[in-house]
Amino acid sequence: MVVLATKVYVSGDAYERSRDALRSLVDNEIGDLDVEYTIGVREDNFxxxxxxxxxxxxxxxxxxxxxxxxxxxxxxxxxYLGTLESWGEDGIVLDAGRDIEIPADNLGLGQGTPIQIVERFGLVQHMPLRFVYREGDGNAGASELADEERDRLYDWTRGTGRVNVNSATRGEVRATVNRAGHANDIVTVERLGLLEQSIVCKEGTDPPGLLAAIGEYLPAEIRCVIP
Structure with missing residues (x-):
């Protein structure tokens, strides 16, 4: 059994669509191997x-x-990989099967409070983030974001802009962008997790404008990354 570091936290019809999407993703990865598999969801949604x-x-x-x-x-x-659970003035909390607290000083993402950093880098709840686990007390002994995660997030701010979304599969986000008439304004929809996606804008596309256009169609948390 493998517990994947991605969550299924929606309900109703969206839950069934998410399960179908997960099954498709798993099949793409291991469908050609000599195995049989079943898919489930833990009580904590992993x-x-x-x-x-x-x-x-x-x-x-x-x-x-x-x-x-x-x-x-x-x-x-x-x-390790955890999913963004919560954030506040003191830091962020990742869910990696148990809560991993990362103090503000250990984020390594520049100036501002964790709340401001979440806004600036377009972080949405449940998106997977890599961290380095540390044993000990205080900031010096606390876990921290991994260097490769910091590099990825900084690269986002140097790009053409992004709109990050949770609570929707990649297919649902692509369909929503098309429905809103903005298919030609994006490069791709990048999968961050099963239900967390990053819409990569084309040069000249205004991320807040794209957010406003698709927001009415998506019951989701949506944030922009503005270069």
């Missing part, structure tokens, strides 16, 4: 894939590489 067959070890490793894994054990100094 996706579970149970795998059996001759290639089960390979299949688990493929999914771990593609989506990250939620593990009960952490080693000091190692990098």
């Amino acid at each position: 996706a579970i894939v149970t795998i059996e067959g001759d290639d089960e070890v390979v299949a688990r490793n493929v999914l771990r590489e593609a989506y990250g894994e939620v593990t009960p054990n952490f080693e000091d100094g190692e990098t």
